[in-house]
Amino acid sequence: MAGIAEFETIVLDCPDPQALAEFYSQLLGWPITSVEDGWVVVSDGGSPKRLAFQLAPDFRPPRWPDPEHPQQLHLDLAVADLDEGEREVIKIGAVKHEHQPSEDDDFRVFLDPAGHPFCLVRP
Numbered sequence: 001m002a003g004i005a006e007f008e009t010i011v012l013d014c015p016d017p018q019a020l021a022e023f024y025s026q027l028l029g030w031p032i033t034s035v036e037d038g039w040v041v042v043s044d045g046g047s048p049k050r051l052a053f054q055l056a057p058d059f060r061p062p063r064w065p066d067p068e069h070p071q072q073l074h075l076d077l078a079v080a081d082l083d084e085g086e087r088e089v090i091k092i093g094a095v096k097h098e099h100q101p102s103e104d105d106d107f108r109v110f111l112d113p114a115g116h117p118f119c120l121v122r123p
Contacts, residue, residue: 008049009041010075013056014114020053023113026092027077061115065099071117078123082108085120094118 014020021032021040030051034041038055064071079085082105086096089110097109097117107121 007047009052010048010050010073011052011054012073012114012116013059014053014116015056015059016114017053017055020112020114023093024051024053027089027094059114061111062117064097064117065101074116075118076107076121077118079120080123082120082122086110089120 012020017038017040018035021035021042024030025032025042028042028044028051030042030044032040033043033050039052041050041052043050060069062071063069086108090096093113094110097111100109102108107119109117109119111117
């Protein structure tokens, strides 16, 4: 069934678009494909087509699971081995979140350098 629109981009607000794009470029293995004033894009040309980072000088990271400051959005990223994935994301600047709600360790929650939560998940 055809929709009204085609999905194009996920955009994350952050205080330093270049730094966050470099983090996700390493994490996903996608090159930085565009750098403009306050806007940096990484993409592999697939779907979603790209992940963009937009300057937000007054950005305040979510404090999930605090309902007063919810996560608003998070990315689920599949890895073959959660332990290896954890070691690698921490090496490039992620922080393992203190709250780990998975009861059977099928996903783990991390924070990117700007404080956005993301999960490494089993495929």
